[in-house]
Amino acid sequence: MAIMRYAEALNAALREEMERDPTVFVFGEDIATYGGVFKVTAGLAEAFGDRVRDTPISEQALTAMAVTAAMTGTKPVLEIMYADFMPLTLDALINQASIYNYIWDGQVTMPFVLRTQGGGGVGTGAQHAKSLDSLVAHIPGIKVVAPVTPADAKGLLLAAIRDPHPVVVLEHKLLYNTRGEVPDDQGPVEIGRARTVHEGSDVSIFATSRMVLEAEKAADALAGDGISAEVIDLRTLRPLDLGAITASVAKTNHAVVVNEDWGFCGYAAELSATIMDHAFDDLDAPVERVAALDMPIPYSQPLEEVVIPNADRIAAAARRALA
Amino acid sequence: MPANRPTLDERLEMHRRMLVTRRIEERLGEMHKAGQTRGPIHRCDGQEAVGVGATAALEQRDYVTTTHRGHAVYIGKGLDPRRVVAEIFGRETGYGAGRAGHMLVADASRGMIGGNAIVGGSIPAATGMALSIQILREERVAMAVFGDGAAQTGICHESMNMAGLWKLPVIFLLEHNEYGLTVHHTAQSAVPELHVRAAGYGMPGVQVDGNDAVAVFQAVADARARALRGEGPTLIEARTYRVEGFSTSDMGGYQRQEDIDRWKARDPLLVSRAVLGEEADAARIAAVEKDAEETVAAAFEAALSDPLPEFAPHAPSAPYANAGGGC
Numbered sequence: 001m002a003i004m005r006y007a008e009a010l011n012a013a014l015r016e017e018m019e020r021d022p023t024v025f026v027f028g029e030d031i032a033t034y035g036g037v038f039k040v041t042a043g044l045a046e047a048f049g050d051r052v053r054d055t056p057i058s059e060q061a062l063t064a065m066a067v068t069a070a071m072t073g074t075k076p077v078l079e080i081m082y083a084d085f086m087p088l089t090l091d092a093l094i095n096q097a098s099i100y101n102y103i104w105d106g107q108v109t110m111p112f113v114l115r116t117q118g119g120g121g122v123g124t125g126a127q128h129a130k131s132l133d134s135l136v137a138h139i140p141g142i143k144v145v146a147p148v149t150p151a152d153a154k155g156l157l158l159a160a161i162r163d164p165h166p167v168v169v170l171e172h173k174l175l176y177n178t179r180g181e182v183p184d185d186q187g188p189v190e191i192g193r194a195r196t197v198h199e200g201s202d203v204s205i206f207a208t209s210r211m212v213l214e215a216e217k218a219a220d221a222l223a224g225d226g227i228s229a230e231v232i233d234l235r236t237l238r239p240l241d242l243g244a245i246t247a248s249v250a251k252t253n254h255a256v257v258v259n260e261d262w263g264f265c266g267y268a269a270e271l272s273a274t275i276m277d278h279a280f281d282d283l284d285a286p287v288e289r290v291a292a293l294d295m296p297i298p299y300s301q302p303l304e305e306v307v308i309p310n311a312d313r314i315a316a317a318a319r320r321a322l323a
Numbered sequence: 324m325p326a327n328r329p330t331l332d333e334r335l336e337m338h339r340r341m342l343v344t345r346r347i348e349e350r351l352g353e354m355h356k357a358g359q360t361r362g363p364i365h366r367c368d369g370q371e372a373v374g375v376g377a378t379a380a381l382e383q384r385d386y387v388t389t390t391h392r393g394h395a396v397y398i399g400k401g402l403d404p405r406r407v408v409a410e411i412f413g414r415e416t417g418y419g420a421g422r423a424g425h426m427l428v429a430d431a432s433r434g435m436i437g438g439n440a441i442v443g444g445s446i447p448a449a450t451g452m453a454l455s456i457q458i459l460r461e462e463r464v465a466m467a468v469f470g471d472g473a474a475q476t477g478i479c480h481e482s483m484n485m486a487g488l489w490k491l492p493v494i495f496l497l498e499h500n501e502y503g504l505t506v507h508h509t510a511q512s513a514v515p516e517l518h519v520r521a522a523g524y525g526m527p528g529v530q531v532d533g534n535d536a537v538a539v540f541q542a543v544a545d546a547r548a549r550a551l552r553g554e555g556p557t558l559i560e561a562r563t564y565r566v567e568g569f570s571t572s573d574m575g576g577y578q579r580q581e582d583i584d585r586w587k588a589r590d591p592l593l594v595s596r597a598v599l600g601e602e603a604d605a606a607r608i609a610a611v612e613k614d615a616e617e618t619v620a621a622a623f624e625a626a627l628s629d630p631l632p633e634f635a636p637h638a639p640s641a642p643y644a645n646a647g648g649g650c
Contacts, residue, residue, distance in 0.1 A: 023458075023459065025458050050457075050458070051458060053489075055485070056481070056484060056485060056488070058481035058484070058485060060447075060477065060478050060481060061446075061447040061450065061478050061481030061482045061485060062481075062485075064444070064447035064448060064450075064451060064478065064482075065447050065448075065450050065451030065454055065482070065485070066451060067448070067451060068388070068436070068447075068448045068449070068450075068451035068452045068455070069451040069452065069454050069455040069458070070455075071431075071436060071452075072386060072436075072451075072452045072455040072456070072465075073455055073459055073461075074454075074455040074458050074459060091441060091444075091478075092447075095441050095444070096439075096441075096444065096448070098640075100429075100436075100437075101637075101639055102422060102637045102639075102640065103419045103422040103423040103427055104418070104419050104422075104423060104427075104429045104431065104436075104437065105418075105419050105420040105422060107418075107429060107430070107431040107432075107436075108429070108431050108436060140637075140640035140641075140642070141637075141639055141640045165639045191644070192643075192644025192645075193644065236644065238642060239641060239642055239643050239644035240642060240643050240644065241643075241644050242643040242644070
């Protein structure tokens with residue numbers, strides 16, 4: 001068991017998979033010589049030559065190229081530097097990647113991974129701080145994972161590379177330097193399985209990405225009030241682990257959903273509706289939603305802190321659910 | 324005789340495939356008028372020499388991706404006319420089992436992957452296939468067929484820049500039919516000759532007569548050889564003309580009759596037959612033409628009596644995981 005940084009765990013997954021499978025290649029902006037702006041790809045170019053490529057600033061074409069490279073014998077892992085640039089990739093995701101396996105009756109598979117990172121918290125401003133989870137999770141045919149721990153970062157990236165279908169890996173800029181235990185034999189983590197962070201009996205908090213850490217802080221605060229909160233890290237945004245969600249709601253009868261994307265038409269709205277669709281009879285109160293405020297992400301710290309969800313807002317939502 | 328000169332047998336086969344395509348287009352036009360087709364059909368008649376001539380210069384293992392107007396490319400790449408027609412009529416026996424429709428036909432076993440109904444979509448698609456070929460160090464090429472309308476998209480620039488930069492084994496075949504939707508190319512491009520743009524991407528740009536299948540074949544054969552030598556991409560501008568409307572739903576009225584007449588006088592089938600007539604005897608040409616007619620008649624008869632598909636869910640698209648099922 002090693003203690004690793006989240007970025008190191010991702011790097012280990014890429015390195016292992018490139019060693020194991022010569023069809024895996026990695027490309028994107030600043031990723032080869034510089035090793036990636038968050039150092040996830042550090043050292044790979046030295047080890048793997050032209051299977052690790054710096055690219056021009058051409059997100060739209062790069063994503064479309066990954067789609068067809070993945071249909072013709074390679075396993076591309078494309079890094080899109082910020083989730084805010086994902087709108088440039090959307091034609092490739094919506095009109096290309098997500099459709100071919102279905103419309104061509106299984107003639108092609110597409111082991112394509114798009115890695116990107118989102119989220120606020122460090123003053124990167126309105127074009128470098130968004131979470132656009134709902135944009136990609138909306139698309140049938142695209143899987144979306146969002147690891148929080150270093151172990152899951154490695155395990156979910158391994159699973160994504162080995163998956164025969166397109167997978168978007170949503171990382172978070174505030175997680176790259178977090179540390180955690182990663183088993184020496186950490187293998188793929190099954191896509192579509194939630195993780196119970198800790199069990200509770202009064203209210204279920206379903207969280208994604210860095211919001212899991214805020215949910216844990218909220219659970220600690222709630223414990224001080226005598227409230228037992230169950231925190232569940234969804235890990236996979238699509239496909240969703242419906243069984244884990246309904247089982248937890250059946251136990252606590254109260255649900256809070258937390259996601260850093262915007263609230264209106266956002267991922268938290270989908271979670272909320274899903275719980276209502278599948279666990280309504282187990283609810284003693286309406287589902288509480290916590291999400292970013294519906295406005296551009298501001299630069300200045302006191303402004304940004306209001307817009308991005310945090311532990312206080314999550315704890316308040318739990319108290320409302322129990323009121 | 325240079326290596327890129329098609330043999331007489333190859334030219335007879337190109338003639339046959341162009342005629343197969345023509346008869347499919349004509350039949351679809353008639354059936355659309357009779358209300359027997361679904362959605363718009365984008366006919367490529369008058370442009371067969373580009374799709375058929377270009378694909379004839381490729382090997383089966385080479386990849387091709389084309390436009391929403393791709394019937395000539397499908398037939399040229401050797402797809403079964405019956406299964407192409409079956410896909411157009413939404414049948415179980417179609418290349419996509421009726422899920423794709425006429426703009427998105429693919430036969431991966433023949434490298435035809437596939438039609439693309441997003442204008443410009445084929446350009447990065449072939450570039451990505453070429454990147455895969457380069458990474459795997461394979462002996463094959465990828466070809467993008469796209470129109471003058473697609474040449475105005477931003478993704479065209481991005482793709483050609485990377486193809487030139489990395490010397491990818493890709494052929495950019497620009498099928499210049501003078502129209503993007505219903506708007507003439509002079510209202511869409513700052514330059515009338517689009518092959519000149521190749522200079523900006525460090526690749527050769529050549530222009531050919533797009534109504535002469537042999538000329539298209541030769542340009543593609545040269546570009547293929549260049550790509551296989553590791554010298555990178557080529558931009559080929561094949562000049563042709565869209566004699567029909569944008570699609571079967573196009574009401575027309577914006578094309579000059581004198582232009583249509585001028586181009587119809589240089590119909591790819593007339594050009595092909597005139598050249599063939601100098602070398603092949605009339606009976607051989609007649610036999611090839613009879614075969615094409617019979618092939619298309621049989622394709623429609625079989626396809627129209629093929630079963631319609633039954634709906635089934637698509638597991639990789641499903642929103643919820645099957646616990647333990649690996650999804």
